Amino acid sequence: MAELQGAEKQRYVADLFTRISGRYDLMNDLMTLGMHRRWKRRTAALAARGQAGLAIDISSGTGDLALELARQPEVEHTVGLDLLRDMVTQANSKVHARSMTGSVTMMTGDALSLPFSDGSFACATAGFSLRNMPDVAQALSEMVRVLRPGGRMAILELSPMPKGLRSALFRPVFHGLVPLIGKLVAGNRSAYSYLPQSVDHFLDADQLAEMLSGLGLDEVGYRRLGFGTVALHWGVKK
Numbered sequence: 001m002a003e004l005q006g007a008e009k010q011r012y013v014a015d016l017f018t019r020i021s022g023r024y025d026l027m028n029d030l031m032t033l034g035m036h037r038r039w040k041r042r043t044a045a046l047a048a049r050g051q052a053g054l055a056i057d058i059s060s061g062t063g064d065l066a067l068e069l070a071r072q073p074e075v076e077h078t079v080g081l082d083l084l085r086d087m088v089t090q091a092n093s094k095v096h097a098r099s100m101t102g103s104v105t106m107m108t109g110d111a112l113s114l115p116f117s118d119g120s121f122a123c124a125t126a127g128f129s130l131r132n133m134p135d136v137a138q139a140l141s142e143m144v145r146v147l148r149p150g151g152r153m154a155i156l157e158l159s160p161m162p163k164g165l166r167s168a169l170f171r172p173v174f175h176g177l178v179p180l181i182g183k184l185v186a187g188n189r190s191a192y193s194y195l196p197q198s199v200d201h202f203l204d205a206d207q208l209a210e211m212l213s214g215l216g217l218d219e220v221g222y223r224r225l226g227f228g229t230v231a232l233h234w235g236v237k238k
């Protein structure tokens, strides 16, 4: 399924995330032993540092990264956008539960065609979502388009690990344990078999950095997190 392209991939991904939306947060906590929360805090802080103004988180899912953006002192207001109504509903529950309706707006929308004018945002983030996009370059160029000149974007993504002992050790975890937990906790083994396959099919961290530079960003860089399983990328719009 990870090799699907275009509209077929988008349909598959939409169906998959609709089915697991109710267990999505619990699965993230279990699979990362809670570390995804720290990574998201770090991504939001990096994107917003010195960037007073509006922030956007594309493909927000249940909203954790958008909420982290909204907590950054520089950020005046945050938009969290996701393709799926079920995800936006979950994200909105968190916004209300945390009394953050004045600082975050969650909405449905397509990251491949953002409903905002050029240069609207001071910073932009994407968490664990580019892999699921039918057109990664289009999603990135939309993020760049809506950033103002000098604005920063930060991308948190699972990343194919460089070949070696560590990658050999993690492979059974990704391809065996994660689908098993997915079956037991989310009642959906195939969704969590897709996850490691989608990482195998995704750009490695150097390729993603090259793509960001190719889109005309400055100060492009990345850092590996989570024992090398995750990469945090950044870049600044010229």
Ligand SMILES: C[S@@+](CC[C@H](N)C(=O)[O-])C[C@H]1O[C@@H](n2cnc3c(N)ncnc32)[C@H](O)[C@@H]1O
Residues within 6 Å of the ligand: 013, 014, 017, 058, 059, 060, 061, 062, 063, 064, 065, 081, 082, 083, 084, 087, 109, 110, 111, 112, 126, 127, 128, 129, 132, 133
């Ligand atoms: C793995 S989840 C990541 C959610 C969240 N960013 C996080 O870090 O937990 C991927 C999300 O991407 C969303 N998505 C996939 N394609 C999209 C698109 N074209 N536009 C907007 N959201 C999309 C899915 O609905 C899903 O909520």
